[in-house]
Amino acid sequence: MSVSSIGSGFASGVYGWRNSFAHAGRAAADIAGATVTERPAGAPGREGDLVSGVTGLSEAEIEAKASAKVLQADSDMIGTLVDITV
DSSP states (O other): OOGGGTTHHHHHHHHHHHHHHHHHHHHHHHHHHOOOOOOOTTOOOSHHHHHHHHHHHHHHHHHHHHHHHHHHHHHHHHHHHHHHHO
């Protein structure tokens, strides 16, 4: 491992964390903009916006959890390096 790659785990984690918040914002906007009205089964509507928004929020949650794990792993790795060199 090179010295220059030490901060890359942290940078990747932060990038993923920010990306997950942006993804959640877009999904929330999709949900807020969706219209749901009562209509007969099979009639056309804009339910796709609502469904994509809800699945987008789930995806954003998974992205945030994965990014948090990347940040934790980076922190653990740095802690191990400091313990070894001290």
